[in-house]
Structures are given as structure tokens and as C-alpha cells.
Amino acid sequence: MSTSVSEFKTRAAEKTGDLRLRQFIRTALRGYETARDRRKGAFQSWESARQAAAETKWEAVNHLDTHLESLVARLEARGTKVHWASTGEQAREIIAQILRDKKARSIIKSKAMTSEEIHLNHALEKEGFTVVESDLGEFIVQLRHEAPYHIVFPSMHLTRDEIRDLFQKELGDAPSNTPEDLTMVARRVMRQKYIAADVGFTGANFAIAETGMISITENEGNARLTAALPKTMVTLLGIEKVLPRFADLALFLPMLATAGAGQPMTCYNTMYSGPRQAGECDGPEEWHVVLLDNRRTELLADAEQRDALHCIRCGACLNVCPIFRNVGGHTYGTTYSGPVGSVITPHLRGLQEWKHLSNASSLCGACTEACPVKIDLHHHLLQNRRNASAAEPAFFERLAYQIFGILANEPKFWWLAKKLGWLTQPLHGAVKGSAIDPAKAWTKTRDLPPMPMETFKDWWRNRK
């Protein structure tokens, strides 16, 4: 068994046993569901909007080369420096080189899952740069030296008391445990960091091919400040983020807010098309956009699952997933968790090592239904299972199904198996749930119903 499987199992067992945490997460997500349903209800047709969003993303992803070229040409025309990175390592090196060239010391960051994906903070800190996460949730998990729990709500697993204790310990400042007071502590700490930072780092939610812009969605205003105050700005952009037209945002911005947080629009939706332009009074003098592949092109090559690149990282599939709700975000051990993480991680980091995530699903389809861009998530989980077993068949599983096939195809064998099962089942009690129990995975936490002597067929035949 690979380490990621055994770690997944250990953490899942631990987290599902933590009833307090499960209750806490359930309460938070119930609030989200109510708000989301209210906002979806306000749409004249949420379903048509989903279909249109899916078609727009399909168009973008299936003509990715031309859209990227258009995006880059327009960005460069207005003085933006564009870099291309095939791997996470290349992206880290490009960014570190920009910082070295600028003789930068401190970097203020707004939330970017792509930077989590390439473990950017760790690499920069090792080189001696100071990196500060400005999104409140990211700031909290950074102080805890932890990965985000959720791609949209990074600190949703922590209570106000835990956050107060953390602030007290790390910042020496926590007047009370109210969310209001704690938020104001972070606001005060961060204000001077924005002003002092040499470089502002952001992610991006969308990139517009037609006009050469990136679009950032946020609520706090931290990305706005990150892109306004430091002299140099760096943006790390996954190549799949493109949308063809500026006007597409009129659909995508409210859909992202609705699916992601149950809001009609998030507080700030900002499009950047260059560094400070002639006649403008502020903004960075230099803007670097780093385009990141990091095996997205491998996912693109899988036509069956290509729509997984439509993902706008709203987190809706995580919020509704019964597995995510119970095992929690950290159990996955991946940057992207929940259903979409289970679909894409095997492509980004290796099928055999990460195939277990596709088994951690009840295939209920709640994720597919929640997805605002109609990614066929639960079928992709099935396809990952199929691909994994086709590439590396599990010997005992195959053997078991072959034996079952022989038994089920021959009535005499089937009859014999049933009778033997009935006769030997009472003996099962002696080993039930123990290490030598062949049905251990099932019986450890469940009962096996007793097999009746008389089958339905027997009963039907003898019913008079």
C-alpha cells in the first residue's frame, strides 16, 4: 500500500471519529447551503446559466492555444512581462529570480491555490524571503504552519477560541475571541505589511483572451491592496483559467459567487490589464504574469475528462460531498481536495499513487449537480477507477471476480455455494472483524445479515 493511501486511511479514521469537528463543519456548511439556494433561486434560470458557462469553458479549453496566444499578446502589448512554466519547479525559479532581480525582501500574497500547488511559500522562505499571506483564512493557517482546509474557506475547521489562542501566541495580540476583534487584529498587522512589501503576489480566477486581462475575485480587499501598493506585482496563473471574452465575466462572476459562497457577487471583482499606465497615479511599475502548466496539458490530453479543466475552483463540490464533510480537507493530502481534487490529482500527481481518492466516494452525484460549469465529476471518479485497474489490475480482485463468474454461471455450483454459505456462516462469528476475517473491511464496523436456508426462488417454487 502506498504511503498516501495509508495516510488517507489513518487521517480519515481519526477525523470521522472527531464528532465535535464534524458537527462544527456541518453547521458551517448548512449556513452556506441556505445562502446558496437563496441566490440560485434569484437567477431566472440557473440551469441555463450552468449550461452556458459549461459551453463557454468548453470553447475556451478546446481552443486553449489560440486563447493563450491572444491573452499573452495583449498583456505584453501593455508592458506586462509574461513567463511560461512547464513545471512547478520552473515557476518557483522564475518567481525567485524576479525577487532576486528586484532585491526584494518581503512579499505580500493574496490567496492563490496555484501557489499552494507548487509549494511556493516554502521555496521562497528557504531563500530568505519573508512571505505574508494576506487573506485572513490563509494568514491563520500560515501561522499554524498548516495547509488550507478548504480551497475557498481555508480556516473553516478552527474555532474562535483556537484562533484567539493562536493570535495570542504568535502575534501577542488578542483582545477577545469575537470574530470582529480577531479580524481587526489581522487588519492592523497587515496594513503596515502592505505598505512595506516590495512585491505583491496574486493568483487569478479568470484570464480574458479578448482583452488581455486577469480577473481576481475576493471579499476582503486584500488582493486589491496587494495589486495597488507594492512596486512589483507577480501573478501566477494556471493556463486553464482563460475565458474568451470580457463580457463572459457578466455570467461567471455572479455564478462563482453564488456557487462558491452563496453571495450574489463577491465584494471585489477586479480586472487587471497591465502595470501602472501613463497618466495613472498608482499601481505597480512592473507586472509579471507566470503561466503554469504543471501537467494540466496531461489532463487536457484526456478528452474524456478534459472538462475537469473547466473548474473555476468555487468549492461547491466540496461543500456538498458527504465524504469531504466527514473526512475533512486535510485528509486528502492534496492541494485540491473534495470531488474535483479526487478527479484531477491522479492526473497532476500520478494515477497509481492517488487512485484511492476516486474510491473515497459514494458516487451519489451531488458534486456533479452542484458544479456551476457542469463537470461530470462522479463519472470521472468511475473512469479513474477503471483506468487505474486497467493499468495495474489487482490480482486478488480479479481472481475473486473470476471465481464469482464461474459460480454464478452454473446453477449447480451456485446452489452448492449457497448451501455452503448457510452452513459455514455461523462459524464466521469466531473471526468476525479480526485480522484473519476475509470480509474484514465490511464487518469491522457492520454486521453481515444471516443467510436464509430458503432462498426467494425456493420460496416461490414452494409457495402453495
Place this chain on the structure above:
Amino acid sequence: MSERENILGRIREALQTRAPFPGSHGETVAPVSAGSPASHAREWLPSVGASIEEQFDLFARNAADLKADFQLFASREELKTGLLKLRDAEKWTRVASHGGTLTDFACQALGLPAMLTDRGYDVQEMEKCDAGISECDALIAQTGGVAVTSRSAGGRALSVLPPHHVVLARREQLVADLPAAFELLRQKYAPDYPSMISFITGPSRTGDIERILVLGAHGPKKLTIMVF
């Protein structure tokens, strides 16, 4: 070969195989709309009333939902009274703003020292201002928010750094919905867009601690939209 060529090469190779159209399940389906799907967004997004009055009502309801303070005045004189009331209630001593018809009028009316961003400014000084006063490009009935740009609203920081953002606008700047707002921006600026365009929908907020709403996470704690 450069990384650019490598990545584009891999993309082109991958796209040799066609991916199924969304929702087709192996069958041929017509797209929900010909050409650009988003061009029909108006039919699906939340509805807005047909008349200006309905749209102002909707704007007011949405703004209240977002905890923004929306004030509609009958005249410039009334707007002036409103500004003075705000100044006194909040005990402003210094504001930040930019050159513009409405902002010049407001700065004069307030009679306070005003830091203008137009020719560059000191960030620490702006941070100490009690309010940032700006104009905007549009008010959007559908969302209860405003659209600002680095060109029309005093740069990138004025609308987020001071603790209170005051937006001044005229009635005719109201647009019905998001598609109309994007169309307006396109007509006004394309192809030479300002380097920053921002849709501001309510004061800065966070829910990162126990999903409880707190205003003023990093940006302004208060957003006042004054229209005449």
C-alpha cells in the same frame, strides 16, 4: 525550444482529440445560444425591473443587503447637506479624493483638507485619511454594487485603503445589470482599458472565522453610495 513552444505544442497535440460537448452524453445537442453563450446572460441572471424606479428600488434593496449605505438625493444641494451630515457624524478631519466634477464639488463642500491622488501621493498619508471619496463608472441595479476604474476613481488604492469609501454618482449612471455594465465599460474604454477595473459590491468583508460576517477585513469598513 522555449517553454512557450513546449507548452503550446503539448496543448495542440492534446487538442487533436475532440472532447464531448457539455451535456451531450454522446448525442448531438444544440448550444443554449448561438455564438457567445454569455451574450444571452441577461435572460438567466436575476431579473431587474423594466423602469428606472424599479431598478433604483432594487439597487437600494441590494445595497441594504450588502450593508452598504445608499443615499438618493433630489439635488446637488441636498447631496451637499448629506455630505456635511456624514462629515459631522463621523468626525472627519481629512479626506482623500481625486479630481473630477463630483469630487471637486464634494471636497469644496466639505471644507476639509483633501489629499488628491491625481499627481501621485504618499501611501502613509492616505492611510491616515478618514475617508476616500471617489466617482464611479456605473451603479449596477442587479447587484447593488458600483464599477470603478483606475482612471475614473483616483487610482487603485483610493477605493480600498481609507476606512470609509464614499462613492458619488449621478442618477443616469445606473445600469440595469452586469451585461449592461460590461457593455458600458467596453464602449467607454476599448481597446485602451484602464489597468484596473473593479466591481465593488458592498464594504470589505470576511467570514473566515466561524463563517461569521465581519465588515472591514482589509478594505473599507463602510461604503456609502451618494447619488443625485
